[in-house]
Every structure is written in structure tokens, then in C-alpha cells.
Amino acid sequence: MHVLQISWEYPPHIVGGLGRHVADLAPALTEHDVIVTVLTPQLRGGDTFERHENLTICRVTVPQFDTDDFPTFVSHTGRHLEQAAHALFPGGRPDLIHVHDWLTAEAGIALKHHWRIPLIATIHATERGRGRGALNGHRAQQINDLEWRLTYEAWRVIVCSHFMAHQIREYFTTPADKIDVISNGVHLPPPPFATPAEWVAFRRRFAADTEALVIFVGRLVYEKGVHILLEAWPQVVAEMPARLVIAGTGSALDELKARAATLGTTVEFLGFISDEDRNRLYAVGDIAVFPSLYEPFGIVALEAFAAGCPVIVSNTGGLAEVVQHELNGLVVPAGDVGALAHALLNSLRSPAESRLRAARGAALARAYYTWSRIAGEVKAVYDRVWTEWKAGSWGKEIMRRA
Helix, strand or coil: CEEEEECCCECCECCCHHHHHHHHHHHHHHCCCCEEEEEEECCCCCCCEEEECCEEEEEECCCCCCCCCHHHHHHHHHHHHHHHHHHHCCCCCCCEEEEECHHHHHHHHHHHHHHCCCEEEECCCCHHHHCCCCCCCHHHHHHHHHHHHHHHHCCEEEECCHHHHHHHHHHHCCCHHHEEECCCCCCCCCCCCCCHHHHHHHHCCCCCCCCEEEEEECCCCHHHCHHHHHHHHHHHHCCCCEEEEEECCCCCHHHHHHHHHCCCCCEEEEECCCHHHHHHHHHHCCEEEECCCCCCCCHHHHHHHHCCCCEEEECCCCHHHHCCECCCEEEECCCCHHHHHHHHHHHHHCHHHHHHHHHHHHHHHHHCCCHHHHHHHHHHHHHHHHHHHHHCCCCHHHHHHC
16 A cells, blocks of 8 residues: 655754644554655755655755745645646555644545545644634634545544544534544653763753753644743742753743743743753753643643653643643643742652552553554554445546556
């Protein structure tokens, strides 16, 4: 089976969880006898072609970026992706198309109708969800309309959590029996430090030995709730010496820095960090905190689990499906500053209990959230769609002429 995956993000261009998901899923699928071609815009370097065993990455040159009209840029890029797909399969076609989110929906839909083969869609997040139920402006409405069209055109829709399945049903009236819930996964990192001395030296870059170290890693946008963390932070440092390290970039960076400046020197912004430094931070941190207001899945919690770091999350979206309160982490109401401060202090004052929860989280990541299992579930969706398509009549006239 040959599947064309179309994704707006793929390394080295990664903005959020979508890019990591595709980068991990594609090679895992090849272990389940799937030939995968990933088609992606060349937005941040990378070779035009990468060829591995049963995996090809094609990065497509895109038009000039207009920051004032992103949906139009996406649409123009989609035409380039569509043309590149035809060049990849001259005189032929893949067996299935798998599109990730609205950004590549138009290309996937056009190719579906040209080749007359099934389209599968993974919806990683929704525009209405990011707006906490609202569509704020014309651009948001455009994106929402494309999301609806993608779910309508897709043979099956994959989402990463039951929370997202509910949103897809509510926002787009997608039938429940058309949706497959398949979680994200995580790779267990190798030990980040060769010696205890390296661990100590790295930690001292951010906090003194007598200070607690709290970590946030993620995109700095409103829905990630970092402003809630900053509002809670004065209650923490009033009770104990502690440092807060915030890693990531995003549209809210300047606003968050301005708020943090009023809190003194106990908050540090690192900007973008590598996966290796992220794992090192989790290894030296006392807590990783993710106070999201909207989170379709929460792969950041899995990454902290995999590194053995205690976690505190808000009870929103997929986070609440991954983290179980007082079993493998602490869960607080989304947007509740007081509850977040209380959970931070509780965890920092009870390090043995926090580490026990972290150990349970690591065991869960190791046993269940593996890319091999996830790829197997996606392959089962492919097999189901392929079988259903072969049993029907749509698209067969093309096959007979081919």
C-alpha cells in the first residue's frame, strides 16, 4: 500500500505538535508495510528530496509569503503541492491520500477528485476550539469552512483524543461512526547526561541548588495559558525560593515578557530550544507545567512523562485524558490562578510523591504511547478504507482505464 501524506509541517519546519506527529508517524508506518510519500512545503530549509527505505520526503518550493493574508498564501501553496503530487506519480497514483489539518486540505481534496481515490484526514486542532468556541473574524471563518469541508470530503477522520472527537461532531456535524480516535505518541529519550556532574552543571545554569526549578515548554500563544502561570507565580515565590523557565516562541512572547518583567528575575525566557535541551530541562526540572486553555491532545505532557519529570496540567481537552489527577500528575481547573499556585506549592513541598507520580507517567509512556502501536492503528484505518473503496464503484472507472 502506497500512501501520500500531505502536511504543512515537517522537519526542519516544525511549529507545533502537527509536525512532530507526522515526522514520527511516517517512518513508523513503514514498519507496518506501508510505503509513505510525505509532501510538504519547503518553508524552513531541508533537502528537496529525502529518500529512505519505503519513505520519501518531497519539499516543495512555495510562493512569496504575505503576512497580511495567510489563508490566501496557504491556498496558493496548495496549488504548488497539488502540481508536485502529479509530478511524483506521473501516469499513476497512490492508493490513499492522508491530509493533516486545513492547511493542506485544498490540495488533498483536489487530488482525491482527480485520482478518484479515498482521502483520510487527521484533524489536530480546530479554529473554533482555539477561539474557545468562537470564530473571531473573517480569517477564522475561512479556516473553519475549510475544516468543515475537509471532514466532509474525507472517507474517515482521525483525531487524537475523545475531546477532539466531540468537537468534530459538534462543530462540523461529522457522524460519530466516521471518526477514529488514535492518540499521539512519544519516543523515550536516551539519558541526557553522562554523569551526575553534568546534571548539576546544567541545572545550575537556571537555578541555584537551593531553588526549585519549574519548566514550561511550548508555543507562546494565548491558548497555552502561560499568562495564567505568570499570574500564579508570585504566590509560589512568596512561599519558597524558585525559578521559572519558559521555553518556546510565539505571538504572545512580547506580552508575556512584559508581564514577567514586573515579577523580577525569577522568570527566564529561553526562546526556541532543541529537543535535546528540552529533554535536559525536563531531567533537571522539579515540575513541568502546562496550564493550557485549549489543548487537543497535549503531547508536551507525554514528552515530560518520557523524561521522568513531574507534571501539572489543566483539565482541558486531551490533557485531562493523558494525565490522571494524583496518579501520574496533578490536574487543575483551566484558567484558575489560585488552584495552579496551590498545585505548584503542593508538588514542590512533596518531592517524593511528585517523583512517584512521574514514575507512573514514564511507565505509561513506555507501555502505551508508542509510535509502533499508533502506526498499527493508523494502518488499520488505511486497510478499512482500502477494503471499503475496493468494494464500491467510485473511482473504478479510472482504474479500468489506467
